Amino acid sequence: MKTDRPRLRRTIAPVAALALAASLLVAGVPTAQAAETLLSQGRPTLASSVENGEAPAAAAVDGRPDTRWGSQWADPQWLRVDLGATATVSRVVLQWEYAYARAYQIQTSADGATWTTVHSSTTGAGGTESVAVTGSGRYVRLYGTQRGTGYGYSLYEFKVYGSVGTTPPTGGPGYVPADPPVTGVIPSTATPPPTNPPTTHHEFQANCSVSRSNLPDDPIVFPNLPGASHSHTFMGNTTTNANTTLASLRAGGTSCITPGDKTGYWMPTLYRGDTAIQPVGRQVIYYKSGVIDYRSVRPSPPGLRYVVGSPATTLEEFRNAPGAVEGWECGDSVRNWDFPASCPAGSQLNIRYQAPSCWDGRYLDTPDHKSHMAYPTVGVCPASHPVAVPMIEFKMAFPVSGDMSGVRLASGRGYSFHYDFYNAWDAPTLNALVTHCVNGGLQCDPRGFDLYKPERGAALNANYELP
Numbered sequence: 130m131k132t133d134r135p136r137l138r139r140t141i142a143p144v145a146a147l148a149l150a151a152s153l154l155v156a157g158v159p160t161a162q163a164a165e166t167l168l169s170q171g172r173p174t175l176a177s178s179v180e181n182g183e184a185p186a187a188a189a190v191d192g193r194p195d196t197r198w199g200s201q202w203a204d205p206q207w208l209r210v211d212l213g214a215t216a217t218v219s220r221v222v223l224q225w226e227y228a229y230a231r232a233y234q235i236q237t238s239a240d241g242a243t244w245t246t247v248h249s250s251t252t253g254a255g256g257t258e259s260v261a262v263t264g265s266g267r268y269v270r271l272y273g274t275q276r277g278t279g280y281g282y283s284l285y286e287f288k289v290y291g292s293v294g295t296t297p298p299t300g301g302p303g304y305v306p307a308d309p310p311v312t313g314v315i316p317s318t319a320t321p322p323p324t325n326p327p328t329t330h331h332e333f334q335a336n337c338s339v340s341r342s343n344l345p346d347d348p349i350v351f352p353n354l355p356g357a358s359h360s361h362t363f364m365g366n367t368t369t370n371a372n373t374t375l376a377s378l379r380a381g382g383t384s385c386i387t388p389g390d391k392t393g394y395w396m397p398t399l400y401r402g403d404t405a406i407q408p409v410g411r412q413v414i415y416y417k418s419g420v421i422d423y424r425s426v427r428p429s430p431p432g433l434r435y436v437v438g439s440p441a442t443t444l445e446e447f448r449n450a451p452g453a454v455e456g457w458e459c460g461d462s463v464r465n466w467d468f469p470a471s472c473p474a475g476s477q478l479n480i481r482y483q484a485p486s487c488w489d490g491r492y493l494d495t496p497d498h499k500s501h502m503a504y505p506t507v508g509v510c511p512a513s514h515p516v517a518v519p520m521i522e523f524k525m526a527f528p529v530s531g532d533m534s535g536v537r538l539a540s541g542r543g544y545s546f547h548y549d550f551y552n553a554w555d556a557p558t559l560n561a562l563v564t565h566c567v568n569g570g571l572q573c574d575p576r577g578f579d580l581y582k583p584e585r586g587a588a589l590n591a592n593y594e595l596p
Contacts, residue, residue, distance in 0.1 A: 165219055169269070169289035171503065171513045173211045175449055176200065180281055183507060187451060189287040191506040197226050200273075200281035208287055209270040215239065218247070218269060218291040221260045226283035229255030232275035237266030244270060253277060303496030307430055311490035316510040317425035317517070321570070326582070330572035331423035333562045333588075335392075336411040337364040337385035343398055343405050348373035349434050349498050349549050359440070359539040360398040362407055364414075366553060369393040375432040378553035386411060386575050387593040389558030393551040397440065397540040399478075399527050406529050406536075418567050419486030419520030421508035426567045428559045429488075429518045429552045436498040437484040437521070438547030440540035447544035451504040454481040454522075457543055459530065468543040472530040479526050480546060486520035487511060519567060523548050558595055561588040 169190045176186035176198060184199030190210055200206040221235050235248040247264035255277055269289045273282045300306075321328065340363050347358035348371055355371040363369045368381030373393060383391045394414060399406045418426050437452060447453065448466040457465040458479045459472035472478060485502040487510035492501040503514035510517050529536060538545055565588035566573035573579050577588025590596045 165290040166292055167288060168212045168216055168218075168291055168293070169210045169287060171511045172213060174198075175209045175211075175446060177205070177207045178203075178281075179449075180283075184283070185451065185506065186449070187504065187506045189284045191511055192286070193506070193509070194224075194285055196507045197283050197285045198287070199226075199228070199283045202276075202279065202281045204276060205272060205274045206282050207270050207272045208282075208284065209241065209268055210287060210289060211241070212267055212269065212289065212293075214293050215265060215267050216289075216291045216293045217265050218262055218289060220290040221248070221262055221269065221271075222286065222288040222290070223258045223260070223271065223284060224286040224288070225255045225257070226285055227255075227278065228280035228283035229253060229277040230271075230273040230275065230282055231277040232273070234272045234274070235260060235262055236270045236272055237264040238268040238270065239266050241268045244272075251275070303494070304492055305432070305434075305494040307491055307493050311430075311488075311516050314490060314515040316487075316512060316515045317420065317422040318509055319422045319425075321422060321424055324570065328423075328570035330579075331426075331567045331570050332415050332417040333566035333571075333573035333577055334575050335365075335385055335387060335390050335414040335416060336575050337383070337390070337394060337414060338411045339407050340364055340367045340384040341369060342407050344370065346371035347395070347549065348393070349436060349494070349551060360405070361395040361539070361549075362398045362405075363393065363395040364412060366391050366393045366551075369395065369551070373551065375551075375553060378551065381553075384411075387558065387589070389555035389594065391553040391555070393553065394523075394548065396523065396525070396548040397538040397546065399529070400537050400539065401529055402535045406527050408525055409528050412526065413524040415522040415524065416519040416562070416567065417486075417522060418517070419483070419508075420505050420510060420517045422517075423570060424568050426486075426517045426519060426563060428554070428556065428563045430493065431552060431554070431556060432493045433488070433518070434494050434498070434549070434551040435484070435502045436547060436549050437523075438482060440545045440547055442544055442547070444542075444544045447546070452483040452485070454483060456480070466544055468533045468536050470534070471532055474530050476530045477526040478529050478533075478536070479524070481522060481524045482546060482548065484521040484548075484550060485514075486518055487514035488516040488518050489514045490516045519563060521550055558589070561595060564588075 174186035178201040180199030188196035189198035230253045232251040234246045236244040238244045247262040345356045351357035366381045459476045462469045485504045487503040489501045495501045571579040
């Protein structure tokens with residue numbers, strides 16, 4: 130791939146402002162109406178492709194003029210935003226980088242599968258385009274059919290304006306307020322200064338084994354409803370069940386090597402045929418910085434809970450999810466977004482998946498178990514979710530190999546993998562590990578000890594407890 134691509138990042142703000150002013154003078158293009166609301170900012174996105182790790186789909190809806198979505202250099206390509214509810218769409222603003230669409234369509238959809246074209250153009254000129262549309266749907270998609278340059282499609286911002294029939298609630302059943310809420314936080318855009326030796330990691334491990342298996346409970350999605358869920362494999366807390374609360378977790382035991390970690394971790398049970406396959410030994414659950422300024426990460430509050438991924442995810446969504454790392458792996462087979470056809474005899478089936486690490490500071494849970502959390506965009510938390518907390522990464526290994534045709538998850542195919550997190554750490558212990566390892570820029574084991582920087586000491590003693 131060429132490396133001399135033109136870049137406009139340092140001048141985008143004035144250029145975009147001039148282009149927008151010019152576009153509003155074009156006959157037939159209305160200015161924003163008072164009733165319009167920006168619906169797309171911070172919403173989940175999906176794209177047909179991405180150019181590199183610095184140009185994710187989410188960058189087109191983050192409200193920042195210095196980030197962008199970039200596609201591969203081919204036609205067609207698309208970018209989709211999920212508005213979260215059916216909306217009446219009145220206008221779409223496209224703020225292009227150098228690489229723009231000569232021909233494209235704006236489309237809406239109720240389900241993300243069947244699309245209706247509400248605007249079509251074959252004379253796109255780049256810059257900033259403000260397009261009046263009439264349509265409705267939960268999903269809005271830019272569908273590019275002809276590139277205006279030899280590069281891909283590159284959008285600084287994809288803004289969808291309109292209105293929803295009802296204002297989404299911010300309280301009531303399913304909302305668990307933080308007490309106290311965290312307010313007044315501005316997402317850090319700082320870059321930590323260089324260190325000697327260089328800081329390459331900012332993480333610690335939680336090592337936890339299976340604590341309960343083949344239990345059809347889910348205290349986050351189906352609280353107080355025993356047997357209502359598909360089968361789960363539980364790690365960490367030894368008491369997790371449908372009736373779990375923060376108080377019950379605190380009173381329970383743990384299968385984690387660190388006594389202070391009584392968190393509930395669980396994922397769908399993996400089967401070969403009708404036989405459940407459990408991970409053997411302690412599995413690795415990383416606590417990392419998901420943002421560039423690792424110094425800004427603070428401990429997750431007690432009782433914070435959320436679901437990472439979804440059992441209803443499609444293969445395409447799983448592959449392009451912001452939490453995806455390399456999919457399913459075994460032997461030399463990597464980047465499998467469903468289970469591989471076979472694995473070398475004696476190998477293990479591995480999966481890594483990362484959680485969102487930006488919290489809204491207001492709720493410990495929300496009705497969809499996701500809206501109070503968000504992924505950072507190019508290393509910075511969105512303004513809607515300004516509080517940086519540790520990024521959880523599951524690294525699971527299942528002892529299964531050979532012919533994989535009979536392997537499945539309790540939730541379905543391999544791309545239905547997801548997991549749940551219910552924080553019940555001893556607060557001083559978690560604070561010590563976050564401060565020493567994440568904020569301190571170390572690569573720590575469960576004691577908070579960095580083998581490569583032994584002079585920095587450890588956060589916990591030999592019993593994995595506070596000294």
